[in-house]
Amino acid sequence: MSTRWAAFPAEHIDSSISIDTLTGLGNIFALLQAAKVGLQEAMAQPGTLLALVLTQIDDFAAISIQIGDEAADELLKGVATTLYSILKEKHGLHLQGTLYRVGKDEFALLVQHSSCQDLRNLVAELQQSVNNLSWPGLAGRVTLCTSGACFPSCAVSLGHLIAYTNLFLKKSQESGAKFACPGSPEHQDAQFLSVELHNNATAVIESFSERILNTAVQLSEAKKMAFTDPVTQLPNQRAARDMLQRMLREAKREKTSLCLMLVDGDNLADYNQRFGYAAGNDMIYWLGQHIKQLAPPNSFVARWMCGDEFLIFVPDCPRDECLELADSLRQHIQTESQELLIPITVSIGIASHPENGTSTAQLLEAIEAATKCAKANGRNRVCAY
Structure with a gap:
C-alpha cells in the first residue's frame, strides 16, 4: 500500500x-x-479499500447544557x-487514516485499509478510547455513534x-x-440498500448541507477574528x-474623492508608564469608540499599525470638509477626555485622492508624513499633506 496518500494534508486547497x-x-x-485523491489512489491499487467513517458524539447538545459551551469546546x-x-x-x-472535523459534534x-475487519477493530478502539475519557462536570461518559462505507x-x-x-x-x-x-450482514441486500438510499435521499442531502x-x-x-482588533x-x-483598496477602486470608477485621516494619540506612553498597559488599553478602547461615534456614517474606521493610531476613510468628501471634520474630532477628544485618568489629545494627518496619490501606497505614505508633521509642530493639531 502506498504511504504517499496517507500523509496528504489540507494544502490541496487554500488552507484559510x-x-x-x-x-x-x-x-x-x-x-x-x-477523498477525491484517495479514490484515485484506491482505483490505481487493486486490493486497497478506502473507507469514509463518520462519527458523532452522543447527546452533545445535552452535554453542552450540562457543562457549558466553553467546556464543551474543550471536550x-x-x-x-x-x-x-x-x-x-x-x-x-x-491501515492509514486522517481525521477531520465536519460538524459541530461530528468527525x-x-x-x-486492507480488510473490513481491520476497519471494525479501529472503530472499536476509537470508541473505547473516547469512552474512557472523564471530563470535569460531566456525569457519565462520552460515547460515539459511528457509520462507515x-x-x-x-x-x-x-x-x-x-x-x-x-x-x-x-x-x-x-x-x-x-x-x-452497508457491510453489516443485516444490510447486505443490494435492492434493500438502493431503496433505503432513495427513501432517505432528502435527509442525506439536508444533513450534508447542514455540515457545509x-x-x-x-x-x-474566523475571518471576523482575523480582521478585528482585539x-x-x-x-x-x-x-x-483591504477596505482602502476597495474604496480607492470605487473612487476611481466614480471619479470621486477619497479622504484619509490618521489619528495618532499623544499620551499613550504616559498611560503605560504611570498606570500600566491595561490602563493604556482602556484609553485606546475609549479613543477608538469616540472616533467611531464621531466619524460620518459612510466612513470606515480601523485601528492602525499599533498603539493609539486609527485610520478613517471618508468617501466623496472634499478636502476642506475633511479638514473641518478632523479639527472637530480633535477638539471633541480634547474636551471629552477630561473624564479619563489623564486627559488626552490627538494629532491628525490628512491626505486625499486624487490630490496626494492614486495608489494605496502613495496615500498611506502621504498620511504618515502629514501625521509626523502634526506631531513635529507641537501635537494636538491637524496637518494636511
Missing part, C-alpha cells in the same frame, strides 16, 4: 478555508478534496486529540460514500448500535488595507 479553527483539523472542504478538542492519537498509533502498512475519518466494496463513488455514511449514521443512532455500515453551512459559519467567525473591537490593519 480548509482548517477547522477549534481543533486545527481539516474541515469538510479538506475532507472532500482528500471537543479532547475527543479530537484522542481520535488523532489512535489513528497515528495505528498508522502502518495495512470524519478517511482510512485506507468502503470503496469499492460497497460504494462506487464519493457520492455513494457520503450517502451511505449519512444513512447508516442515522441507523446507528436509531438502533443503539455503535457502528453501522456550519463550516461556513465557522469560516465567517483591544478596540474595530477593524484591524489587515481589514483597513
Whole structure:
C-alpha cells in the first residue's frame, strides 16, 4: 500500500478555508478534496479499500447544557486529540487514516485499509478510547455513534460514500448500535440498500448541507477574528488595507474623492508608564469608540499599525470638509477626555485622492508624513499633506 496518500494534508486547497479553527483539523472542504485523491489512489491499487467513517458524539447538545459551551469546546478538542492519537498509533502498512472535523459534534475519518475487519477493530478502539475519557462536570461518559462505507466494496463513488455514511449514521443512532455500515450482514441486500438510499435521499442531502453551512459559519467567525482588533473591537490593519483598496477602486470608477485621516494619540506612553498597559488599553478602547461615534456614517474606521493610531476613510468628501471634520474630532477628544485618568489629545494627518496619490501606497505614505508633521509642530493639531 502506498504511504504517499496517507500523509496528504489540507494544502490541496487554500488552507484559510480548509482548517477547522477549534481543533486545527481539516474541515469538510479538506475532507472532500482528500477523498477525491484517495479514490484515485484506491482505483490505481487493486486490493486497497478506502473507507469514509463518520462519527458523532452522543447527546452533545445535552452535554453542552450540562457543562457549558466553553467546556464543551474543550471536550471537543479532547475527543479530537484522542481520535488523532489512535489513528497515528495505528498508522502502518495495512491501515492509514486522517481525521477531520465536519460538524459541530461530528468527525470524519478517511482510512485506507486492507480488510473490513481491520476497519471494525479501529472503530472499536476509537470508541473505547473516547469512552474512557472523564471530563470535569460531566456525569457519565462520552460515547460515539459511528457509520462507515468502503470503496469499492460497497460504494462506487464519493457520492455513494457520503450517502451511505449519512444513512447508516442515522441507523446507528436509531438502533443503539455503535457502528453501522452497508457491510453489516443485516444490510447486505443490494435492492434493500438502493431503496433505503432513495427513501432517505432528502435527509442525506439536508444533513450534508447542514455540515457545509456550519463550516461556513465557522469560516465567517474566523475571518471576523482575523480582521478585528482585539483591544478596540474595530477593524484591524489587515481589514483597513483591504477596505482602502476597495474604496480607492470605487473612487476611481466614480471619479470621486477619497479622504484619509490618521489619528495618532499623544499620551499613550504616559498611560503605560504611570498606570500600566491595561490602563493604556482602556484609553485606546475609549479613543477608538469616540472616533467611531464621531466619524460620518459612510466612513470606515480601523485601528492602525499599533498603539493609539486609527485610520478613517471618508468617501466623496472634499478636502476642506475633511479638514473641518478632523479639527472637530480633535477638539471633541480634547474636551471629552477630561473624564479619563489623564486627559488626552490627538494629532491628525490628512491626505486625499486624487490630490496626494492614486495608489494605496502613495496615500498611506502621504498620511504618515502629514501625521509626523502634526506631531513635529507641537501635537494636538491637524496637518494636511
